[in-house]
Amino acid sequence: MQFKEIIGHHDIKEHLLQTVKDNRVSHAQLFLGPEGSGSLALAVAYAQYINCENKQLNDSCGTCSSCRKYQKLIHPDLHFSYPFFANGEKDVATSYLEEWRKAFLENPYMGLDHWRHQLDAGNKQANINIAEAHDIIKKLSLKAFEAEYKVLIMWLPEYLNTQGNALLKLIEEPPAKTLFLLVAENQDKILNTIISRTQLVKIFKLPHHDVAQYLIQEKSIPTERANEIAFIADGNIQTALNLIAEESNEYFNLLISWLRFIVTDSGLNFIRVCEEDFPKLGRENQKNFLFYAVNMLRQIVLMQQGLQNLVLLQGQELDFVKKFSEIFQLEQLEVAIELLEKTHYKVERNANPKILFLDLSLQLVLLFKYQTFPQGAQYI
Structure with missing residues (x-):
């Protein structure tokens, strides 16, 4: 994922790029933005830029070995954690890694309901369990395979509950060159002990015209219909994608x-x-x-x-x-x-x-x- 592939957020992109150029990359950051705003995509693009072997002025190169692996989400030093609908106490996020890669690559603006549908989870409760917390500790205790930074991107840490306490020491004092990127939608549901250990990156909902232009240019939606969908979606690309299939409003x-x-x-x-x-x-x-x-x-x-x-x-x-x-x-x-x-x-x-x-x-x-x-x- 490159910054140029992500809709809008020019100021946020510039801020993230500047932290790398100034060598001020915080080891734990909280990307906080509403569903469908692109906060998850921004976190992935940021991680890709940090580990790019041939950084450009405003983006990762997209062609080096690291970037090619990041584009497919298969880089050995890129780890993901996310809510899932466990079938057993020992289930961890990597149990659903193939489904996760497919879902993100098809729709980097996805919300939890979209992810739920990918797993046919019905009405099961999503969570990030204690087994997942222990698995994160184990993965990040290992040395990096090939990149400068090991990166863990946790999507929706709101679902950690008290299990997140097991990660506090690791988040506060991680191994060298280890980066935590937490991507959340609701700050009130995150453990305060985690929030206090992260640097906030505030991401706002996309403006109407950015959503409409995306629908027109990327999805070939007629202008009038694109404006109609953008109005209903109210900055949420996931909602806009849900509406595309409808014949009329x-x-x-x-x-x-x-x-x-x-x-x-x-x-x-x-x-x-x-x-x-x-x-x-x-x-x-x-x-x-x-x-x-x-x-x-x-x-x-x-x-x-x-x-x-x-x-x-x-x-x-x-x-x-x-x-x-x-x-x-x-x-x-x-x-x-x-x-x-x-x-x-x-x-x-x-x-x-x-x-x-x-x-x-x-x-x-x-x-x-x-x-x-x-x-x-x-x-x-």
């Missing part, structure tokens, strides 16, 4: 009819939508719909605040945003966004969609129709 029509039933308090109609339409979408499309709804409400907020130049919509969607922005208060929209985000969180955890969306609908009826703001409400 049906979320808008579903959102319009659902909200119409809500603001008119048409109970039988929104119950029907919750019992029939939402369950048909399936879990991934339910999550995408909620992303879309959240983004639409955020566009309405921008319109209300006089920031029309930041509204990324056109056609029917733009007309909807203009009309909606004249009807509801900012406080209502902020609460609605929070409710949608809570629902998205529960969908990720396999909550019953009929109950979940009916509860959401009832909350929105109170909010939009009767202007009742929930105080400390308990959400499903």
Whole structure:
């Protein structure tokens, strides 16, 4: 993986390159960025540049022996750790190394759900177990085979739990020329004892135009459709890739009819939508719909605040945003966004969609129709 293959993040790339040029490579770094932002790809490209035998000004050469092995993820001094769905207590990450290589090379922006599908793991819980922690210690105690640096890239250290304590001494005082690159999405779920031993590299979500350009140039998606997908994906390349296969954006029509039933308090109609339409979408499309709804409400907020130049919509969607922005208060929209985000969180955890969306609908009826703001409400 070379930096030039990764979408956007020009400032981050420049920072990483400069640490190598200035010989200021921290032995433990935390790449923190949202799903689909490219943080994992950046970590791999950084490791490849560090061990490149013929470094260029702005990237690894891509042709030396080290780079060729890195491109296939087969370099003997490059190690990976990641959540998996263990079939036994002795399972470690290398048990799934071939699947990991295939998944990353096909999609370096992958999220945990995509990885789960590669392993046909169903609803099994992901984790990084104590056997994996011990295996990491064993691997990194060995001398480097051929590279200057041994590198361990750990994807989603949030799944370490207390097993991470076994790695603290190694992270704080690693063998010479050993590099830890932790790639995380949620800092709050990482052990504080690990965070305190790493240098933070903050990675932000990709802007709309970078995602759209990627879809147009790399996936040959028509401009209008690319902009539509980029809007829904909200900086998440994994979500954008999930949406590519869809023939058209049906979320808008579903959102319009659902909200119409809500603001008119048409109970039988929104119950029907919750019992029939939402369950048909399936879990991934339910999550995408909620992303879309959240983004639409955020566009309405921008319109209300006089920031029309930041509204990324056109056609029917733009007309909807203009009309909606004249009807509801900012406080209502902020609460609605929070409710949608809570629902998205529960969908990720396999909550019953009929109950979940009916509860959401009832909350929105109170909010939009009767202007009742929930105080400390308990959400499903």
